Amino acid sequence: MRYLVTGELMKRVDQYTIEQIGIPSLVLMERAALAVFKEAVNHVKQTDPVWVLCGSGNNGADGIAAARMLHISGYKVLVILAGKKEKGSSEYLTQLSIAEKTGVDVVEGFSFKAVECSLLIDALFGVGLDREILGGHLEIMKSITGCRPEFTIAVDIPSGIHSDTGQIMGAAIPADVTVTFGYEKLGTMLYPGKEYSKQVIVADIGFPPESINYVKTEYFTFHKADTALIPKRPAYSNKGSFGKVLLVAGSKNMSGAAFLSALAAYRTGAGLVKIFTVEENREILQTELPEAVIVSYHSSDAEKKTENFEQLLIEQCEWASVIVLGPGLGQADYVKNLVESVLANAYVPVIVDADGLNTIASYPELTGYYTDNIIITPHLGEMARLTGSAVELIKKHLIQTAREYADRFGITCILKDAVTVAALNDQRTYVNSSGNSSMAKAGAGDVLTGILAGLLAMGLEGPDAAALGVWLHGLAGDMRKKKYGDYSLLARELADEIDIILKEQMRE
Ligand SMILES: NC(=O)C1=CN([C@@H]2O[C@H](COP(=O)(O)OP(=O)(O)OC[C@H]3O[C@@H](n4cnc5c(N)ncnc54)[C@H](OP(=O)(O)O)[C@@H]3O)[C@@H](O)[C@H]2O)[C@@H](O)CC1
Ligand SMILES: Nc1ncnc2c1ncn2[C@@H]1O[C@H](COP(=O)(O)OP(=O)(O)O)[C@@H](O)[C@H]1O
Ligand SMILES: [K+]
Structure with missing residues (x-):
C-alpha cells in the first residue's frame, strides 16, 4: 500500500518531523534539493542553460538549494x-544568502527577459499554493512556459496544481518529471494534475515512518506487491467455497452487460454465477456463457x-452471497419494483451500478434501503443524477463528492473516471493508480462490477474488495495495452486479462 497526502497532511508530516523528532528543516531541505539535483544532471550537459524558477516559500528555497548544487558542480544555472x-520564508532567505555567497547567478523575475533554456526547474509553488494565481506570478509563468523549455522538472508538485484536487489554480507549469518529497500528493494522482506531473519520483528525504502514522492519512493507493491481498484458493474446496454471485441485470434487447459482468465474476474466481x-x-445468455445459471422472469x-x-x-x-444490481436493466416502469425488491430483500453485499443507480436517482426514497453492505459504482453522469450536481463540478471535486455521498449514507462509493476514486465506508479513500484510456469503451464498467462481485464472493470485506477490484480492473487494462496498444480493447478482454494477473499472484 502507498500512502497519499493532501498539502495540509504533508505540512503536518514536515512539522512533526522538525518539531517532535528534531530533524532540522534545512536538513530535510538539503535532501530534497539533492534529489532534484540528481534528477537534473540526468537531463542536461554542463554547457546547457538551466533555469530555476523560485517562489518565496520553501518550495522556492528547495529550488535555490538545488541551483547552488548545480552551480558548484559546474552547471550553467540561473x-x-x-x-x-x-x-x-526564513529557509528561503537562508538559501538565497548561501546561493549569493557561492556565486550563483540570481535575477529578479519580473525584470527577467526569457530567451531559451534546456532545463527548467520549477520551484515556484509547492504544497503551499492556496489561492488562484494572478498578476505578476501569472505573467512570469506564461513567459517561462512560452519559451518552451526542452525539459522541465517540477519540485514537489507542478506549480499551479492544487495539491489536494489536482486542479489548475489559474495557470500551471507542465513537467516532464516531478520529484516529490516523502509521500505522493493527491494533486499529482488526479487529473489534470496527473497529466502535468507526468512521471512522479517519490524521493525519500528522511521522514521517519512514525510521521505518517502521526498524521493518520486515510488516502491510499496500491502497488505491485498488493496483489497479495487477493484471497488464496485452498485445495480442499468446492464451488460453494468461492461464493454465489447473483446478477440482477439485463432487459429486452440488452444482454451484453449481464454477460460481461458474469464473465468477469467467474474469471475473478467466483464459484457460482446466476x-x-x-x-x-x-x-x-445460455449460448454466450453456458457456465452461468439463468433464472428468468417476465417483466x-x-x-x-x-x-x-x-x-x-x-x-x-x-x-446469493453477493448481488450485482443494475447492469443493462433499462429504465422501463417495472425496473423500480425490481430494484426496490432487491434492496429490500438483500442481506448480503450489493453492488449497485448503471440503471440500478439511475432508478435510485429517479426515486430518491430508495436511498432509505442503503446499508453498509452497499457499494455503488457510478460514472460521472450517474453521480450527477444521484447528487443533482453538474458533471463539471463533480469532475473538479472527485474525492470530495464521493466522500460526501458515502459518508452521508454510510455506504462505499466508487466514483469512476479516468482516475477512479473509492470512498470506502471505513473512512479510507482509495485513489486508483492503474488503468488507461484504452478502457474508455462501452462495457468496461460492467466488467468492473463482475470483478468486485468475484472478490466479495471469495470473502473479501467490502472496502477491501472495492479498492482491490478497481485496481485489478485497471491492471487488466494496462496488461492488455502492453500487448495490443491503446485502441482495440473490447470490454470482455479486460475480464480475460484478469486470469493472467491472478496467475502471477499464484506464482509469487
Ligand atoms: N521543512 C519543510 O517544511 C520542508 C518543505 N519542503 C518544501 O516546501 C514546500 C512547501 O513550502 P511552503 O509551505 O513555504 O509553501 P510553498 O509551496 O513554497 O508556497 C508558499 C508561498 O507561495 C505564496 N503563494 C501561495 N499561493 C499563491 C498565489 N496564488 N499567488 C502568489 N503567491 C502565492 C505564499 O505567499 P503568501 O501566501 O505568504 O502571500 C508563499 O510565499 C513543499 O512543497 C516542499 O517543496 C521540502 O523542502 C521538505 C522540507
Ligand atoms: N481514460 C481512462 N483511463 C482509465 N480508466 C478509464 C478511462 N476511461 C474509462 N475508464 C474506466 O472504464 C470504466 C468505464 O465504466 P462505465 O462508464 O460504467 O462504462 P460502461 O457503462 O459502458 O460499462 C470505468 O471503470 C472507468 O474508470
Ligand atoms: K513546484
Whole structure:
C-alpha cells in the first residue's frame, strides 16, 4: 500500500518531523534539493542553460538549494526569483544568502527577459499554493512556459496544481518529471494534475515512518506487491467455497452487460454465477456463457409485483452471497419494483451500478434501503443524477463528492473516471493508480462490477474488495495495452486479462 497526502497532511508530516523528532528543516531541505539535483544532471550537459524558477516559500528555497548544487558542480544555472524577497520564508532567505555567497547567478523575475533554456526547474509553488494565481506570478509563468523549455522538472508538485484536487489554480507549469518529497500528493494522482506531473519520483528525504502514522492519512493507493491481498484458493474446496454471485441485470434487447459482468465474476474466481434476467435474454445468455445459471422472469410480472415474482426474487436473494444490481436493466416502469425488491430483500453485499443507480436517482426514497453492505459504482453522469450536481463540478471535486455521498449514507462509493476514486465506508479513500484510456469503451464498467462481485464472493470485506477490484480492473487494462496498444480493447478482454494477473499472484 502507498500512502497519499493532501498539502495540509504533508505540512503536518514536515512539522512533526522538525518539531517532535528534531530533524532540522534545512536538513530535510538539503535532501530534497539533492534529489532534484540528481534528477537534473540526468537531463542536461554542463554547457546547457538551466533555469530555476523560485517562489518565496520553501518550495522556492528547495529550488535555490538545488541551483547552488548545480552551480558548484559546474552547471550553467540561473535562479529566477518570483515574488517579493522580503516576504520570503526564513529557509528561503537562508538559501538565497548561501546561493549569493557561492556565486550563483540570481535575477529578479519580473525584470527577467526569457530567451531559451534546456532545463527548467520549477520551484515556484509547492504544497503551499492556496489561492488562484494572478498578476505578476501569472505573467512570469506564461513567459517561462512560452519559451518552451526542452525539459522541465517540477519540485514537489507542478506549480499551479492544487495539491489536494489536482486542479489548475489559474495557470500551471507542465513537467516532464516531478520529484516529490516523502509521500505522493493527491494533486499529482488526479487529473489534470496527473497529466502535468507526468512521471512522479517519490524521493525519500528522511521522514521517519512514525510521521505518517502521526498524521493518520486515510488516502491510499496500491502497488505491485498488493496483489497479495487477493484471497488464496485452498485445495480442499468446492464451488460453494468461492461464493454465489447473483446478477440482477439485463432487459429486452440488452444482454451484453449481464454477460460481461458474469464473465468477469467467474474469471475473478467466483464459484457460482446466476443471472436473474428477463425471459427474452435466456437463450442468448445460455449460448454466450453456458457456465452461468439463468433464472428468468417476465417483466409484466415485475410490473404487477405478482406474488410469484416476489417469491422468486426473494429466493434468489436468499441464495446469493453477493448481488450485482443494475447492469443493462433499462429504465422501463417495472425496473423500480425490481430494484426496490432487491434492496429490500438483500442481506448480503450489493453492488449497485448503471440503471440500478439511475432508478435510485429517479426515486430518491430508495436511498432509505442503503446499508453498509452497499457499494455503488457510478460514472460521472450517474453521480450527477444521484447528487443533482453538474458533471463539471463533480469532475473538479472527485474525492470530495464521493466522500460526501458515502459518508452521508454510510455506504462505499466508487466514483469512476479516468482516475477512479473509492470512498470506502471505513473512512479510507482509495485513489486508483492503474488503468488507461484504452478502457474508455462501452462495457468496461460492467466488467468492473463482475470483478468486485468475484472478490466479495471469495470473502473479501467490502472496502477491501472495492479498492482491490478497481485496481485489478485497471491492471487488466494496462496488461492488455502492453500487448495490443491503446485502441482495440473490447470490454470482455479486460475480464480475460484478469486470469493472467491472478496467475502471477499464484506464482509469487
Ligand atoms: N521543512 C519543510 O517544511 C520542508 C518543505 N519542503 C518544501 O516546501 C514546500 C512547501 O513550502 P511552503 O509551505 O513555504 O509553501 P510553498 O509551496 O513554497 O508556497 C508558499 C508561498 O507561495 C505564496 N503563494 C501561495 N499561493 C499563491 C498565489 N496564488 N499567488 C502568489 N503567491 C502565492 C505564499 O505567499 P503568501 O501566501 O505568504 O502571500 C508563499 O510565499 C513543499 O512543497 C516542499 O517543496 C521540502 O523542502 C521538505 C522540507
Ligand atoms: N481514460 C481512462 N483511463 C482509465 N480508466 C478509464 C478511462 N476511461 C474509462 N475508464 C474506466 O472504464 C470504466 C468505464 O465504466 P462505465 O462508464 O460504467 O462504462 P460502461 O457503462 O459502458 O460499462 C470505468 O471503470 C472507468 O474508470
Ligand atoms: K513546484
